[in-house]
Amino acid sequence: MTHPATQGTQAPPGGQTAQDDQAQDLALELAATRAELAELREKLDEYEQTLRAIRLGEVDALLVAAVPGQEQVFTLSSADRPYRNFVESMSDGAATVSSSGLVLYANQALATLVESTCRQIVGAPLLDLVQPSSRPSLHRLDPSSGPVEAALSTTTGTSVPVRISSSAPFRVNGETITCITVIDLTGERLAEAKLEHLARHDALTGLPNRTLLTERIAAAIAERAGTDHLVALLFCDVDGFKNVNDAYGHQVGDQTLRVLARRLSDAVRPGDTVARIGGDEFVVLCRGLSEVQAATAIASRIRAAIAVPLRTAPNPLDITISIGIALAPGGDPDTSADSLLRDADEAMYKAKRQGPNVIEVFDEPLRVVAASRLLMLTELRRARIGGELLLHYQPVMNLETETSTGTEALIRWQHPARGLVPPDQFIPFAERTGLIIDIGAWVLGEACRQASIWTGGIAGGQPMEMSVNVSGRQLAQGAGLVHDVRRALADSGIDPNSLVLEVTESALMDDAAAALRVVNELKSLGVRIAIDDFGMGYSSLVYLKNFPVDLLKIDRSFVAGLGHDQQDSAIVRSVIDLAHALGIKAVAEGIETTEHLRILQGLGCSYGQGFLWSPGLPPAKAGDRLRLLSPTGTGTSAPLSRTSAIES
Amino acid sequence: MTGEHDAALARYEQQLVAAAVAEYVFTLFVSGASEMSAVAIGNARSFCERHLAGRYRLQVVDVHRDLATMMAADVLAAPTLLREAPLPRRKLVGDLSDTARVLAALNIHESSGPIAS
Numbered sequence: 001m002t003h004p005a006t007q008g009t010q011a012p013p014g015g016q017t018a019q020d021d022q023a024q025d026l027a028l029e030l031a032a033t034r035a036e037l038a039e040l041r042e043k044l045d046e047y048e049q050t051l052r053a054i055r056l057g058e059v060d061a062l063l064v065a066a067v068p069g070q071e072q073v074f075t076l077s078s079a080d081r082p083y084r085n086f087v088e089s090m091s092d093g094a095a096t097v098s099s100s101g102l103v104l105y106a107n108q109a110l111a112t113l114v115e116s117t118c119r120q121i122v123g124a125p126l127l128d129l130v131q132p133s134s135r136p137s138l139h140r141l142d143p144s145s146g147p148v149e150a151a152l153s154t155t156t157g158t159s160v161p162v163r164i165s166s167s168a169p170f171r172v173n174g175e176t177i178t179c180i181t182v183i184d185l186t187g188e189r190l191a192e193a194k195l196e197h198l199a200r201h202d203a204l205t206g207l208p209n210r211t212l213l214t215e216r217i218a219a220a221i222a223e224r225a226g227t228d229h230l231v232a233l234l235f236c237d238v239d240g241f242k243n244v245n246d247a248y249g250h251q252v253g254d255q256t257l258r259v260l261a262r263r264l265s266d267a268v269r270p271g272d273t274v275a276r277i278g279g280d281e282f283v284v285l286c287r288g289l290s291e292v293q294a295a296t297a298i299a300s301r302i303r304a305a306i307a308v309p310l311r312t313a314p315n316p317l318d319i320t321i322s323i324g325i326a327l328a329p330g331g332d333p334d335t336s337a338d339s340l341l342r343d344a345d346e347a348m349y350k351a352k353r354q355g356p357n358v359i360e361v362f363d364e365p366l367r368v369v370a371a372s373r374l375l376m377l378t379e380l381r382r383a384r385i386g387g388e389l390l391l392h393y394q395p396v397m398n399l400e401t402e403t404s405t406g407t408e409a410l411i412r413w414q415h416p417a418r419g420l421v422p423p424d425q426f427i428p429f430a431e432r433t434g435l436i437i438d439i440g441a442w443v444l445g446e447a448c449r450q451a452s453i454w455t456g457g458i459a460g461g462q463p464m465e466m467s468v469n470v471s472g473r474q475l476a477q478g479a480g481l482v483h484d485v486r487r488a489l490a491d492s493g494i495d496p497n498s499l500v501l502e503v504t505e506s507a508l509m510d511d512a513a514a515a516l517r518v519v520n521e522l523k524s525l526g527v528r529i530a531i532d533d534f535g536m537g538y539s540s541l542v543y544l545k546n547f548p549v550d551l552l553k554i555d556r557s558f559v560a561g562l563g564h565d566q567q568d569s570a571i572v573r574s575v576i577d578l579a580h581a582l583g584i585k586a587v588a589e590g591i592e593t594t595e596h597l598r599i600l601q602g603l604g605c606s607y608g609q610g611f612l613w614s615p616g617l618p619p620a621k622a623g624d625r626l627r628l629l630s631p632t633g634t635g636t637s638a639p640l641s642r643t644s645a646i647e648s
Numbered sequence: 649m650t651g652e653h654d655a656a657l658a659r660y661e662q663q664l665v666a667a668a669v670a671e672y673v674f675t676l677f678v679s680g681a682s683e684m685s686a687v688a689i690g691n692a693r694s695f696c697e698r699h700l701a702g703r704y705r706l707q708v709v710d711v712h713r714d715l716a717t718m719m720a721a722d723v724l725a726a727p728t729l730l731r732e733a734p735l736p737r738r739k740l741v742g743d744l745s746d747t748a749r750v751l752a753a754l755n756i757h758e759s760s761g762p763i764a765s
Binding site for chain 2: 043046047049050052053054058059060061062063071072073
């Protein structure tokens with residue numbers, strides 16, 4: 001019996017073979033694929049291995065096919081060449097250093113820095129290139145902590161300041177290598193030194209400036225030096241130096257200062273410091289003096305050296321110098337550089353007051369003056385802020401109609417202990433210290449405010465003229481003054497033409513060109529300009545013509561002599577004539593008697609002020625007085641008796 | 649038969665003999681007379697002498713002079729050490745300074761033959 005199933009599954013021999021073939025093909029295909037895969041995997045391994053070797057720097061040639069079929073071998077040292085060229089041509093030094101600190105490679109710049117050759121450096125310890133003192137800093141060389149500064153040691157024995165930075169160490173051929181770059185700091189250090197020098201020296205003369213002088217004074221005072229222990233400061237101020245600048249220009253002025261600086265330096269002892277601390281102010285610091293006479297001897301030598309006429313100007317210049325000397329014993333804890341300098345300055349001012357070419361030694365009374373001035377400075381600051389400064393007002397009269405046209409604002413200081421302090425006791429001081437700038441601005445604002453009140457209240461809308469004194473220091477401030485005036489006008493709303501700014505002749509002539517600019521600017525605001533105390537300073541009629549001046553004020557000292565002093569009368573007459581010639585009006589100050597009034601009226605003087613009508617009065621009283629004196633006033637314009645005119 | 653054929657045959661036979669004698673046949677591909685080439689040749693010689701003394705043959709190919717051999721052997725970089733025998737061929741890229749890695753990669757055992765891989 002046949003097994004149907006067996007029979008059924010019995011495939012013909014041919015079919016059997018076909019199936020086997022198919023399986024065999026598949027197996028072969030699989031094997032081939034497997035082999036291919038293995039080969040690919042092997043290739044991949046190889047590529048990875050190659051890449052790894054490249055990364056480790058264990059390969060120096062590669063097969064490269066930039067264009068398929070055109071393979072070529074590319075040596076890595078030639079691939080390196082651009083970088084090598086780059087490093088070679090760097091202006092900064094570069095080197096590679098082994099883990100044991102030997103230089104493996106150095107570029108030309110590094111060799112040049114140490115004045116050596118690459119051949120000599122390579123193979124030597126890096127530390128050999130470095131000054132012993134900065135070797136420890138090289139041990140701190142670490143890319144994470146940033147560059148270190150060190151000094152290289154050249155083959156000629158000089159030292160070169162450098163900044164060294166390093167790369168993270170990496171391994172090449174089993175060796176750990178660090179790359180370093182070395183930047184030359186010589187230029188940077190020179191620039192720093194130059195800056196440092198500039199900060200402590202005067203650019204014009206090359207002498208130490210105030211900063212360096214103060215340091216040296218402090219050092220000299222701190223020193224204790226046996227018996228010859230006196231420290232002296234000679235504060236030298238050229239007399240009338242402004243005249244040199246005015247007459248010949250700043251170039252000659254500067255050249256003159258340079259020559260003076262050299263003469264001063266030659267006149268003092270070696271080791272003394274000559275400093276320039278201001279325009280024409282020089283200070284000499286002397287140490288190791290045994291007595292005051294030693295300091296005055298040096299001052300005399302300086303004076304003699306300066307006395308030789310200078311040839312810096314078209315005509316020989318005769319220059320004199322005022323010298324103030326202050327001394328302190330070395331090691332004196334009570335003396336500071338500032339106080340000694342202040343004492344010498346004080347002595348110099350005293351010398352100036354005694355005429356040109358004077359030497360003055362600071363002494364105890366001067367110290368008292370200096371101390372009281374320091375106190376004054378503090379008090380005056382407080383006065384300004386604390387409202388102790390007041391304005392009084394003195395009516396200004398039209399001499400023809402004998403009615404008031406306005407007032408002049410006069411400053412007073414209501415001192416809590418000393419009472420009313422007159423302006424001549426604090427205004428010069430305020431000028432010297434610069435406090436006048438602040439005070440002056442306040443005066444302008446306050447006077448204009450008062451004028452606006454009176455314009456409405458007394459003059460019935462008619463402008464009430466207000467005269468305000470402006471100091472030389474304010475004028476020299478230029479734009480600041482213009483700003484202050486503009487603000488005072490804007491805040492008060494008064495007619496600019498009713499504001500008269502009184503400037504002294506000497507303030508105008510101090511720096512005539514600058515003053516003219518400021519005055520013109522002030523004029524453009526609409527205010528009027530009066531020259532105060534005319535005839536007191538040196539009259540510069542030539543300059544005066546250039547100034548757009550509206551009024552000349554005749555000083556009270558000339559008015560006082562009217563009627564009995566021939567000379568004074570002549571001066572007053574000539575000032576009024578001058579005013580007429582210039583087409584402007586004259587104002588006489590200090591009119592005390594009807595005789596003064598008659599004479600001035602006779603001379604054609606337009607305006608005047610004085611005790612004949614009123615002293616300076618506080619605002620309320622001045623207002624009352626103005627009401628009496630004004631053209632629309634209800635009272636008579638009868639002059640006051642002299643006894644009621646109490647003003648210091 | 650020409651003399652050229654004789655010479656070729658002689659070379660072939662020589663190679664067969666060498667192959668029969670040398671258990672290990674290496675070709676070291678290097679890049680000219682560079683420092684790294686010198687290092688690689690030195691390393692290859694010393695490890696062969698130490699581990700395979702008398703059982704190896706090492707030939708050195710300069711890839712700059714024999715680009716064809718390099719390409720035929722599928723070598724991509726120099727230095728590369730190619731183990732031609734025993735099969736399968738194996739490659740090791742680098743300067744061969746790490747002996748342990750060389751031994752592992754080439755599957756060399758000091759006294760016995762290679763373990764089939």
